[in-house]
Amino acid sequence: LHPEKRLTRGRPPSGRxxxxxxxxxxxxxxxxxxxxxxxxxxxAYINRLSTTKEEASTSExxxxxxxxxxxxxx
Numbered sequence: 001l002h003p004e005k006r007l008t009r010g011r012p013p014s015g016r017x018x019x020x021x022x023x024x025x026x027x028x029x030x031x032x033x034x035x036x037x038x039x040x041x042x043x044a045y046i047n048r049l050s051t052t053k054e055e056a057s058t059s060e061x062x063x064x065x066x067x068x069x070x071x072x073x074x
């Protein structure tokens with residue numbers, strides 16, 4: 001077996017396997033930063049959804065909004 005292949009998930013050593021692939025498990029990689037206005041618009045949009053749809057579907061939207069807000073604060 002090749003134990004070194006297990007370590008190439010985030011960044012391949014010396015780029016032998018092509019360009020390094022960003023580690024998608026890191027929340028700060030390739031996540032667009034949201035402005036304060038965009039966050040407010042997103043929250044208002046989800047609030048409108050929560051008045052028209054059942055709560056089961058809006059809870060996912062609320063989680064998405066919280067995730068976006070959390071990543072934009074970093």
